[in-house]
Amino acid sequence: MKRLLYLLLPLVGVGLALLAWWGASLKVTDLPSPLRTWEESRLYVLEPFAKRGEVDQGIARLAYYSLVRVGQGFLLGAAIGTPVGFLLGVSPLLTRMFDPLMQVLRPISPLAWLPLGLVLFRRSEPAALFAIAVCSMWPTIINTMMGVRAIPQDYWNVAKVLRLSKTTTFLKIIVPATLPYMFTGYRLSLGIAWLVIVASEMLTGTPGVGGFLWQEYNSLIYAHILLAILTIGIIGFVLDRLMGFAEARLRAV
Amino acid sequence: MSYIEIAGVTKSFSAGRGVRPVLRDVSLSVERGEFVSIVGAMGSGKTTLLSILAGLSSADAGTVSVDGETVTGVRDNAAFVFQNYSLLPWFTALENVRLAVEASCRTLTREEQKARATHVLEQVGLGNALHRRPRQLSGGMRQRVAIARAFAADPDLLFLDEPFGALDALTRETLQGELMRLCSSVGKPVTTIMITNSVEEALLLSDRIVPILPGPPATLGAPISVDLPRGRTVAQLAHDEQASRVRAHVVATLTAALGSRRLRTGVVPTEEEKTKPRVVAEKPHPVSLS
Numbered sequence: 001m002k003r004l005l006y007l008l009l010p011l012v013g014v015g016l017a018l019l020a021w022w023g024a025s026l027k028v029t030d031l032p033s034p035l036r037t038w039e040e041s042r043l044y045v046l047e048p049f050a051k052r053g054e055v056d057q058g059i060a061r062l063a064y065y066s067l068v069r070v071g072q073g074f075l076l077g078a079a080i081g082t083p084v085g086f087l088l089g090v091s092p093l094l095t096r097m098f099d100p101l102m103q104v105l106r107p108i109s110p111l112a113w114l115p116l117g118l119v120l121f122r123r124s125e126p127a128a129l130f131a132i133a134v135c136s137m138w139p140t141i142i143n144t145m146m147g148v149r150a151i152p153q154d155y156w157n158v159a160k161v162l163r164l165s166k167t168t169t170f171l172k173i174i175v176p177a178t179l180p181y182m183f184t185g186y187r188l189s190l191g192i193a194w195l196v197i198v199a200s201e202m203l204t205g206t207p208g209v210g211g212f213l214w215q216e217y218n219s220l221i222y223a224h225i226l227l228a229i230l231t232i233g234i235i236g237f238v239l240d241r242l243m244g245f246a247e248a249r250l251r252a253v
Numbered sequence: 254m255s256y257i258e259i260a261g262v263t264k265s266f267s268a269g270r271g272v273r274p275v276l277r278d279v280s281l282s283v284e285r286g287e288f289v290s291i292v293g294a295m296g297s298g299k300t301t302l303l304s305i306l307a308g309l310s311s312a313d314a315g316t317v318s319v320d321g322e323t324v325t326g327v328r329d330n331a332a333f334v335f336q337n338y339s340l341l342p343w344f345t346a347l348e349n350v351r352l353a354v355e356a357s358c359r360t361l362t363r364e365e366q367k368a369r370a371t372h373v374l375e376q377v378g379l380g381n382a383l384h385r386r387p388r389q390l391s392g393g394m395r396q397r398v399a400i401a402r403a404f405a406a407d408p409d410l411l412f413l414d415e416p417f418g419a420l421d422a423l424t425r426e427t428l429q430g431e432l433m434r435l436c437s438s439v440g441k442p443v444t445t446i447m448i449t450n451s452v453e454e455a456l457l458l459s460d461r462i463v464p465i466l467p468g469p470p471a472t473l474g475a476p477i478s479v480d481l482p483r484g485r486t487v488a489q490l491a492h493d494e495q496a497s498r499v500r501a502h503v504v505a506t507l508t509a510a511l512g513s514r515r516l517r518t519g520v521v522p523t524e525e526e527k528t529k530p531r532v533v534a535e536k537p538h539p540v541s542l543s
Binding site: 154155157158160161162163164165168172173176177 | 307309326327329331332333335337339341343344352353355356357406
């Protein structure tokens with residue numbers, strides 16, 4: 001009985017949100033109702049991989065473009081952030097050197113990095129990757145650093161007593177001990193990367209969920225804005241769950 | 254010159270704005286192959302002393318030398334067993350021991366290293382738990398792995414930091430027996446320094462017992478020899494006259510030190526406490542100071 005209730009409650013929540021949406025659509029003339037949104041989006045959802053034109057494509061195909069871009073930017077960020085995190089974790093001197101810089105760079109919005117990327121790379125694709133990498137690497141750096149610092153003295157003592165080489169200590173003690181923290185960082189970083197991709201696609205007009213959203217806004221097809229918003233939310237949720245799952249597996253060791 | 258020479262070791266830690274003295278002028282000589290226990294209450298600086306002896310940390314003043322060489326870091330013929338096992342949770346029992354074998358026996362092939370690690374684990378009765386992770390092992394089994402790891406490196410010098418402190422009484426006794434067996438089975442003299450808060454444990458295992466007198470700063474009391482053949486049993490110690498004498502002496506020394514600390518810290522003992530004899534354990538039951 002209780003389990004059934006717990007399964008139903010989220011549906012009730014969604015129902016209430018739809019009701020609010022429908023109510024708002026009665027007041028605001030340009031806002032399509034849930035039903036109209038569905039009718040206008042059917043084609044995109046039911047033929048998710050169709051390609052009818054540059055921007056006029058199935059929603060899954062658009063999401064795929066965005067995901068590839070996010071994946072590349074995220075991996076770039078992780079590839080830079082992870083070693084930097086390790087270095088800052090083991091060296092208090094480096095931390096002291098770079099901490100103020102990090103604190104200043106961290107809160108900068110992706111929208112601010114993108115033009116700089118365009119100046120640097122002159123094309124929208126690398127500029128987008130640059131913005132994603134720069135914005136998403138902070139949680140990776142910070143969590144990896146914290147993870148290294150949180151290694152119990154016991155493990156350092158083991159390394160000392162067994163007189164492990166630097167390489168062995170790194171591979172067999174520091175990395176495994178830090179792994180759960182790193183994945184927390186990766187999960188947060190991926191979340192940020194997904195936020196950045198939409199903004200950067202909107203600004204650069206590249207095909208993808210964000211590009212689609214902006215395009216449809218300019219074409220006055222408001223139902224598709226809502227379709228894009230929902231898609232962004234669902235994909236972000238799935239990404240977070242996947243990373244959360246990987247993280248939980250590592251913590252269980 | 255003895256195998257281990259500890260001369261005038263002094264150590265303090267910085268605490269807030271001031272310094273907290275931990276050890277003052279600690280000196281001790283240990284012969285090759287000797288088993289020496291340093292017995293004292295918790296928080297008396299035992300672990301600090303042991304980590305200085307082992308080269309894990311350095312003293313503010315004084316020197317430690319092993320075999321004529323001054324200790325500046327962890328020696329390659331020394332092994333350590335920690336109270337809290339200190340096994341790496343992401344490795345199985347075998348992998349934990351192999352890490353030690355790989356680090357100490359570099360000339361062996363990978364297969365030989367694995368065989369050696371397996372052999373040592375079998376010796377401590379863990380032949381059927383090789384591939385289990387520490388989390389899947391009981392406290393006693395974990396400490397067996399830790400002991401196996403220490404012996405895997407074929408050490409001449411063994412440092413034991415309250416090795417059985419976290420175990421229940423029964424497991425403790427079995428493991429003490431195992432340790433004795435391992436020490437005598439390696440076929441060469443292993444010099445061992447153990448710290449413990451159990452006088453019984455010290456009696457059971459050691460050739461000499463050194464009481465550590467709590468400070469701060471802590472100092473060492475006069476060593477007491479235990480002139481009983483090795484391979485003692487708890488039952489034997491319970492009725493042995495020599496054991497009772499040593500036990501009474503160690504306990505008296507330690508309680509006297511605790512009493513004087515109480516006086517210095519301003520806690521005035523009651524009339525009864527003052528007149529009561531200081532020897533609290535004439536009866537041969539396990540005495541723990543903690």
